[in-house]
Amino acid sequence: MKTAIVTGITGQDGAYLSRLLLKKGYKVIGCIRSHSGSNLSRLKYLDLLDKIELIECDLVDMSQVLNIISTNKPAEIYNLAAQSSVSLSFQQPIGTLEFNIHSVLNFLEAIRILDPAIRFYQASSSEMFGKVNALPISEVSVVHPLSPYAISKVTGHYICINYRESYGLYTSCGILFNHESYLRGENFFVRKLIKGAFDILHGQKEYLEFGNLSIKRDFGWSEKYVEAMWMMLQLDQPDDFVICSGSSIALNDIVYYVFDKLGISRELIRINPKLFRPTEIEDIYGSNEKAKTVLNWDYNMDFFKVLDLIIEEEARNYGKQ
Numbered sequence: 001m002k003t004a005i006v007t008g009i010t011g012q013d014g015a016y017l018s019r020l021l022l023k024k025g026y027k028v029i030g031c032i033r034s035h036s037g038s039n040l041s042r043l044k045y046l047d048l049l050d051k052i053e054l055i056e057c058d059l060v061d062m063s064q065v066l067n068i069i070s071t072n073k074p075a076e077i078y079n080l081a082a083q084s085s086v087s088l089s090f091q092q093p094i095g096t097l098e099f100n101i102h103s104v105l106n107f108l109e110a111i112r113i114l115d116p117a118i119r120f121y122q123a124s125s126s127e128m129f130g131k132v133n134a135l136p137i138s139e140v141s142v143v144h145p146l147s148p149y150a151i152s153k154v155t156g157h158y159i160c161i162n163y164r165e166s167y168g169l170y171t172s173c174g175i176l177f178n179h180e181s182y183l184r185g186e187n188f189f190v191r192k193l194i195k196g197a198f199d200i201l202h203g204q205k206e207y208l209e210f211g212n213l214s215i216k217r218d219f220g221w222s223e224k225y226v227e228a229m230w231m232m233l234q235l236d237q238p239d240d241f242v243i244c245s246g247s248s249i250a251l252n253d254i255v256y257y258v259f260d261k262l263g264i265s266r267e268l269i270r271i272n273p274k275l276f277r278p279t280e281i282e283d284i285y286g287s288n289e290k291a292k293t294v295l296n297w298d299y300n301m302d303f304f305k306v307l308d309l310i311i312e313e314e315a316r317n318y319g320k321q
């Protein structure tokens, strides 16, 4: 039985990836910040809590990273832990950069010292390409980060490439575009919209406030995206892959779709300039050609279908949690 360590296991992707790894017969070890302070609701929702092992580990503390690897001897490590909010990174640039960079570096140093055969997956991000100069984005597009979060992801990405090229480590980076589900945190746009719309339906909110809705993003379905993470680490050679749907949608159209579908008046959509970010990507979408041909990953979900699925799940669970 192979052991996989998953950092960020309490998040949307961590929960779905753990479920996938368990189905494939792995022993799954999750790194958490602390037993008392971690939000285990997603793992509980997917009924994974008694099937995985959770270990407290401060990922910016090298000795703890060395310890978790030497004790558990993983074959694969999936590094999903991060301060993942672009918006928060503008308020907490130092904390974001420190955590998102040092955690990667600690893992790769620990792997280099303890067992260079361990395969490492890094969660890179489409945000790395912020100031877009050509679309669609591919694995060789020029990076130009527009936020502290994006800078931290560019740095983590290149640390992985450098450890691959300099030390021969097996490091693969998944460059994931926005991907959503019912398990997405409520501070992210799509879940905020759908949960908020149900709050309006149930009389808990009078209206919803958003930032800039005139921009476009490439959105997909989280459960399919985590499959690509696992597929990457099964290749003979490490490599980097863009994981995306291949087209972008205007945020306005997403909001209208959800409000219209639930029969909520569009007049209850408010724009609050305070929610605008200092810098914003106007339009971005990627090419998943390499993932489809080299990885054999398939993706053909229309994002409005994804919205339908999240709405159905919200409807089933609203008020229960």
Ligand SMILES: C[C@H]1O[C@H](OP(=O)(O)OP(=O)(O)OC[C@H]2O[C@@H](n3cnc4c(=O)[nH]c(N)nc43)[C@H](O)[C@@H]2O)[C@@H](O)[C@@H](O)C1=O
Pocket (backbone or CB within 6 Å): 084, 085, 086, 087, 124, 125, 126, 127, 176, 177, 178, 179, 187, 188, 189, 190, 192, 209, 210, 211, 212, 213, 215, 217, 251, 275, 277, 280, 281
């Ligand atoms: C690929 C990337 O994907 C995610 O980052 P994100 O794109 O910042 O995600 P989000 O859902 O917060 O924003 C999506 C868009 O929606 C706009 N927007 C408008 N109005 C509101 C609003 O009211 N709230 C939020 N959150 N966003 C809003 C916002 O300005 C942005 O353009 C993370 O997983 C990240 O870790 C990652 O790597």
